[in-house]
Amino acid sequence: MKTFIKWFIYSTIMVAAFCHHALQAEEYQEELEGVWRGELVLQEGVSITLGINVDNGQLTLDSPNQGMFDHQPTKFSVKDNKIEFTDTSLSASYQGALNDGQLEGTFTQGKERSITMHKLTQEDKARLTYEATYKGDLPVSENSSLPLQVNIAVVHDGYIATLDSPAQQSFGIPLTDVHIDNNTLSFKSPMIQASFNGKKTTEGYEGTFKQGQEFPLTFKKAGSDEKQASTPTPELGEHGAAVAIIDQDEIKTQFYGEHDHNTQYEIGSVTKTMVAYLLA
Structure with missing residues (x-):
């Protein structure tokens, strides 16, 4: 009888603990629902908005300053108090966790950047x-x-x-x-x-x-049917280039693609630096 009572008490505690965890996870899940926005600092004084939308456990991404809305990442996870996603088309990933009503995490695209997101209120x-x-x-x-x-x-x-x-x-x-x-x-x-x-x-x-x-x-x-102008997307494939290394009296060159010694390049505003150096 004592053994049964001990087993019953132990089982009751385990069930209570499981239910508490389930309720806690459910509470986090509900709190994660909504529209999250944060300022992604690219460099000092330059930043854009990164948005995460969670709707019934489904996740999409927004980058309003770049005209991107409701983008579906390659894969994502909304579990307990954490959100994670990766996207191959953007070469980006994110890991974040809910902390005191804020979504704190790291966005990686080339380099890691910390970002804190806040859920948008009704206002x-x-x-x-x-x-x-x-x-x-x-x-x-x-x-x-x-x-x-x-x-x-x-x-x-x-x-x-x-x-x-x-x-x-x-x-x-x-x-x-x-x-x-x-x-x-x-x-x-x-x-x-x-x-x-x-x-x-x-x-x-x-x-x-x-x-x-x-x-x-x-x-x-602009109307919803008007595309936002953006930086042209580079064409995929092999592109040419030329590299020169000057080491004392020796000059080494390396060419890529179909480029050679006769290939001309448009260097644009790089000439401003050269002119400024000459004037100095």
């Missing part, structure tokens, strides 16, 4: 209506204009925005002091010493872009 979600790409044409002369676009992403209690100039092959210019509502849009860019202030009209956010001088500019929200 944050209400601002998702402003999350979009806004396009405008900056008049630089009487006969020409420069296309610009602002990519606005919602994070907890704020926005992260970037500026693109596709014609100049400039992407991801960080913006600060971003404000947008039904009446106004404004931002600054310390990197290029520019700012914009505009008011909402039937045409979009109509205002003034300042960079040395003032230019009239109207930003219009």
